[in-house]
Amino acid sequence: MNYTIATIASHSCLQILKGAKDEGFATVAIASSKHVGFYKQYSFIDEILPTQSYKEVSALEKTLLKKNCIVVPHGSFVAYLGSDFDKKTKLPYFGSKKILEVEGDRRAQQRWLEKAGMRLPKLYKSISEVDRPVIVKMYGARGGTGYFVAQDKNELEKKLKANKTREDFVMQEYIVGIPIYIQFFYSPLSGKLEIMGVDRRYETNVDGIGRIPAVLQEKLDVVPSYTVMGNFPIVLRESLLPTVYAMGERVVEASKKLSTKGLYGPFCLETIISSDQKVYCIEISCRIVAGTNCFISGSPYSDLLFGEPMSMGRRIAREIKEAISKNRLEEILD
Numbered sequence: 301m302n303y304t305i306a307t308i309a310s311h312s313c314l315q316i317l318k319g320a321k322d323e324g325f326a327t328v329a330i331a332s333s334k335h336v337g338f339y340k341q342y343s344f345i346d347e348i349l350p351t352q353s354y355k356e357v358s359a360l361e362k363t364l365l366k367k368n369c370i371v372v373p374h375g376s377f378v379a380y381l382g383s384d385f386d387k388k389t390k391l392p393y394f395g396s397k398k399i400l401e402v403e404g405d406r407r408a409q410q411r412w413l414e415k416a417g418m419r420l421p422k423l424y425k426s427i428s429e430v431d432r433p434v435i436v437k438m439y440g441a442r443g444g445t446g447y448f449v450a451q452d453k454n455e456l457e458k459k460l461k462a463n464k465t466r467e468d469f470v471m472q473e474y475i476v477g478i479p480i481y482i483q484f485f486y487s488p489l490s491g492k493l494e495i496m497g498v499d500r501r502y503e504t505n506v507d508g509i510g511r512i513p514a515v516l517q518e519k520l521d522v523v524p525s526y527t528v529m530g531n532f533p534i535v536l537r538e539s540l541l542p543t544v545y546a547m548g549e550r551v552v553e554a555s556k557k558l559s560t561k562g563l564y565g566p567f568c569l570e571t572i573i574s575s576d577q578k579v580y581c582i583e584i585s586c587r588i589v590a591g592t593n594c595f596i597s598g599s600p601y602s603d604l605l606f607g608e609p610m611s612m613g614r615r616i617a618r619e620i621k622e623a624i625s626k627n628r629l630e631e632i633l634d
């Protein structure tokens with residue numbers, strides 16, 4: 301097979317390239333020079349292309365094209381290269397570049413999720429509309445960095461003034477519940493949607509605050525933040541599975557209005573489930589999420605669908621392999 305699977309050495313690179321190698325592909329990692337040594341220890345990475353900065357990845361484009369590379373984008377692409385790179389690059393992606401752009405545009409995302417009939421937290425257009433606790437989120441995939449909560453309009457105004465960031469942000473109703481992230485794979489070849497895994501994030505310091513006695517919490521005046529550091533695997537209450545599966549199907553269906561090919565491959569519905577079992581969708585990631593790293597040897601859900609260890613990375617490579625053998629590669633690349 302003369303195709304190479306390439307990605308940036310961060311986020312879910314190890315999983316993607318291990319899966320690609322398991323499916324028989326050559327593999328390339330684009331690594332920050334200081335991380336080359338670390339990535340060298342993995343035998344499933346055939347070649348490491350060093351770069352001083354992610355901003356210089358476009359300089360490697362010719363080399364990657366010569367190697368017949370198919371790029372698997374992940375969170376580092378969204379966070380460090382952005383939609384400008386996606387638009388300009390001639391490198392073929394596994395996944396729709398247009399849909400990836402929607403991931404970085406929270407308002408476009410909101411419209412899509414609304415059309416897909418998701419239950420969404422209320423989104424406030426202006427501070428004056430705020431009538432309940434809100435969470436303020438900065439744009440782009442920053443894994444919760446810089447988010448903050450405010451209990452009412454007054455606190456919100458104060459916090460926004462104190463927050464020096466010039467980035468654009470959204471204000472969302474704060475949902476009391478538990479965060480649950482559902483990892484899907486939609487196969488354009490079979491037309492089927494698969495639940496591949498479920499996880500939750502380990503976020504500092506919202507997940508650390510509970511470790512501090514309440515009296516100390518007040519004295520220390522800890523400000524809750526949502527910077528992700530890792531993930532936990534989850535199995536969902538089984539009666540919720542049909543509900544979330546139907547949500548996944550609706551989101552794929554509605555995506556067909558956003559681009560010709562629509563959403564395909566890996567994606568994740570980020571939800572908060574309240575105590576009355578209402579599933580609120582807070583966000584969608586339109587590519588592999590790092591929570592899939594919990595399941596490099598497969599998840600309970602991928603076990604139910606495949607008779608072998610099937611990570612999301614491997615599932616991607618399997619789809620590419622099948623498309624090559626059926627001469628349908630153009631259907632799955634963008």
Ligand code: AMP
Pocket residue numbers: 310311375376377379441442443444501528529530531590591
């Ligand atoms: P990194 O290359 O680790 O800086 O990650 C690239 C982007 O993906 C950043 O915006 C991170 O916040 C996000 N990210 C990395 N790991 C995770 C994770 N485990 N869960 C959610 N987001 C993540």
Ligand code: AMP
Pocket residue numbers: 421435437443444447472473474475476479501503526570572582583
């Ligand atoms: P996100 O980057 O949108 O996935 O959000 C990061 C984290 O912020 C989530 O894992 C939740 O812990 C929290 N969060 C986001 N949106 C909400 C919301 N509307 N209500 C409550 N918590 C939220």
